[in-house]
Amino acid sequence: MLASKVVCQKRSGAVLQRVAHRRAWINRRIHGAAFAAILVLAACSTKPLIPYSADTPPLALVEVSQAGVQDKRARFREIYCAVLEARGPALPDYRPCEDALTRVGAEPAGTGAPVDLAQSGRHLIAAVVPGIGYDCFKPWLNHPNTVAQHLRRYGYDAIMLDVDGLSGSANNARQIRDAVMAMQEPMGAARLVLIGYSKGAADILEAVVAYPEIRSRVAAVVSAAGAVGGSPLANDAEQYEADMLRHFPGAACHSGDGGAVESLRPTTRRAWMAKNPLPRDLKYYSLVTFPQPERISTILKSSYEKLSRIDARNDSQVIFYDQVVPDSVLMGYVNADHWALAVPVARTHTTIASLFVTQNAYPREALTEAILRFVEEDIASPEM
Structure with a gap:
């Protein structure tokens, strides 16, 4: 243990030396404390990521079919590939379909059914709940809402639901409830697709359990790189480290109830899942990030390697099986790291992207369209 600690310290020193000459211009773009928070959260440690504890529900790691999960990756691939082929290089960060998705195990054969790329008949709305600290760095990110602009061309739409980036999931579940109930009640079938990114998935699951009044307004729930089972990285983190994100340039976030990190710990998430069966009147979908190792951005490699213990x-933040909602439909495995799926740093901060967030480019517009087209088709099927 002592030897590994020395190695860790040497690695940390080497990393700090390599980035020292870059810190001057970084401080002009990211306040020093905020950048320090990134380094702290990604630092190496000799502590076990999953400490010994008997305070846990009984667990079993099983194949998705044994967890009540329906494997519909083949159909999602057909839809996503059709969207990418039709929209092509006109969309930002275009990738061929084979590079956009990861084949894991024996993926089922495609259905061969045609893919309808016409205007949406149901006019679904993607309501995205972001991950930890998003409201802190959202002003710095300063990206145009190109996903919503793209979706509106085809009869869909997208909105962001504001939640406290540094609060726990119970607090944010109430905020989701209030936001959904404040929307005009739909005429006819529900149109809202709640998409939870990272911790946002846990927030959504708590909302649909705690507030049954929102369910009639929700067409489906999607976990996108969701921390459904939490992340072992949260076991080695403290709330004060996440709280340093308040020092991002332009950040207007606050500490909230201080429960964000606790909400991401695996024991917290699994205990909550064990005590709170998901309502059966909703349909759930899981979109998992499963990047090839070379698709991990430079700044995320240390957390990727740490979680690889x-x-x-893993996608640098969450292990692939911890992203799957029980009794959900498995949509696919995305060849992107955790940030690349939903945080478009590279589009507005090209210098930082070229040095640190090196694998951030991903065709998010096409992906979101494919998600909504898949959900629209699937919820219309007789089995629902």
Whole structure:
């Protein structure tokens, strides 16, 4: 243990030396404390990521079919590939379909059914709940809402639901409830697709359990790189480290109830899932980030390697099996790291992207369209 600690310290020193000459211009773009928070959260540690504890529900790691999960990756691939082919290089960060998705195990054969790329008949709305600290760095990110602009061309739409980036999931579930109930009640079938990114998935699951009044307004729930089972990285983090995100340039976020990190700990998430069966009157979908190792951005490699002490099949923040909602439909495995899926740093901060967030480019507009087209088709099927 002592030897590994020395190695860790040497690695940390080497990393700090390499970035020292870049800190001057970084401080002009990211306040020093905020950048320090990134380094702290990604730092190496000799502590076990999953400490010994008997205070846990009984667990079993099983194949998705044994967890009540329906494997519909083949159909999602058909839809996503059709969207990418039709929209092509006109969309930002275009990738061929084979590079956009990861094939994991024996993926089922495609259905061969045609893909309807016409105007949406249901006019679904993607209501995205972001991850930890998003309201802190949102002003700095300063990206145009190109996903919503793209979706509106085809009869869909997208909105962001504001939640406290540094609060726990119970607090944010109430905020989701209030936001949904403040919307005009739909005429006819529900149109709202709640998409939870990272911690946002846990916030949404708590909302649909705690507030049954919102369910009639929700067409479906999607976990996108969701921390459904939490992240072992949260076991080695403290809330004060996340709280440093308040020092991002232009950040107007506050500490909230201080429960964000606790909400991401695996024991917290699994205990909550064990005590709170998900309502059966909603349909759930899981979109998992499963990047090839070379698709991990430079700044995320340390957290990827740290999490790899448990399982190398992670996106730098969450292990692939911890992203799946029980009894959901498995849509696919995305070849992107955790940030690339939903945080478009590279589009507005090209210098930082070229040095640190090196694998951030991903066709999010096409992906979101494919998600909504898949959900629209799937919820219309007789099995629902």
